[in-house]
Amino acid sequence: MNRLPITASLFLVAISIPCQGMAAADDVAPKILTVTTPTTSPSVESFPVQRKRFAVDRTLRIDQIEPFLTRKFMGAKFLELRATVKGSYSSPGMSGILLEHPKADPVALEAEAVPEWLVGREIEARFLVRAERSEAAAPLRLYMIAACTIDAAPDLVYVPPKVASKAATQTVTKSPTATRKLTPIASRSSVGRQILPANQVTPIYAGFIKQRNRRLSNAEAYRIAESVVSFSVGYGVDARLIMSIIMVESGFNPYATSRKGAMGLGQLMPKTAAGLGVRSAYDSAENLYGMIKHLRRLLDKYYAQTGDSQRTLHLSLAAYNAGEGNVKKYGGIPPFRETRNYVRKIVDIYASLTGSR
DSSP, rough: OOOOOEEEEOSSSOOOOOOOOSSSOOOOBOOOOOOOOSSSSSTTTTHHHHHHHHHHOEEEGGGGGHHOOTTOOOEEEEEEEEEEEEEEEEEEEEEEEEETTSSOOEEEEEEEOOOOGGTTTEEEEEEEEEEEEESTTTTOOEEEEEEEEEGGGOOOOOOOOOOHHHHHHHHHHHHHTOOOOOOOGGTTTTTGGEEEEEHHHHHHHHHHHHHHHSSSSSHHHHHHHHHHHHHHHHHHHHHHHHHHHHHTTTTTTTTTTTTTTBBTTTBBBHHHHHHHHSSSSSHHHHHHHHHHHHHHHHHHHHHHHHOOHHHHHHHHHHHHHOOHHHHHHHHHSSSHHHHHHHHHHHHHHHHHTTTTO
């Protein structure tokens, strides 16, 4: 099995996964870290570090977000936003900040907790934001990751990369999707040890996907890779784990349907898809949005219950396959041959993709 690189923007990282059996040291599966929102003072020291972690390359104002992302944008992207706070709100299960928009109503910036230094103040500040849209017709949602005062860091000015030649520019402009080059994994023997920005990882993943389902067009393979990387980064899940699950679930076939009615790349059941807000489970981006969002919730749930990263991984995979009810009923991985083989197979593939086997 060829290795895959990990992006530099992930929270959930795995290096060593055992492949034989499912009882091993508890430090071998992904360690789940969380992004904490400052509540008492601006995160001045960590803000530049966060910028680098999420590969943010420019500072935007609130009215520049939609034109920058375009209406066709789907997935998740990290941005730095400079805006004036006009108010805040907090209620059970819902908190956020209202940001002034020069031409429209205030924009809501969702947050786990509103920093105290922003409450009750009309102040301009910097925000590290995850912008997310699950489908083309869905509204853009903004989630705060970190905040600091306006003078704590300078604006980032985007410097576009130099174009190699005029001919190359014309080719890309004419058909940007058709001319994307899918990088074959086999030619990158050392890639498993690389940590790369998300934009560099995507074509590598696209090449890997194309190798495993050659019926896919280059454009669709790239779209799947883009969705895997962006949603994985957005929800803090190792993209290589997502790739492992898709290989077992559907073999990268967006139109796969099981005998039980599971649909698409992540084999979402109709009820599960509906609960996740997925309208078209056979749309690659929508399916992966729901799949990764669902897996993130399972990882959080079982880590909160066990505090053990290895057991979290195994229980999450078992619940994804057999349902949370069966995991609860049997107090662990259900004694179903299908589920036990499913967990073992994904752990084995995951180990191969991370280069730990």
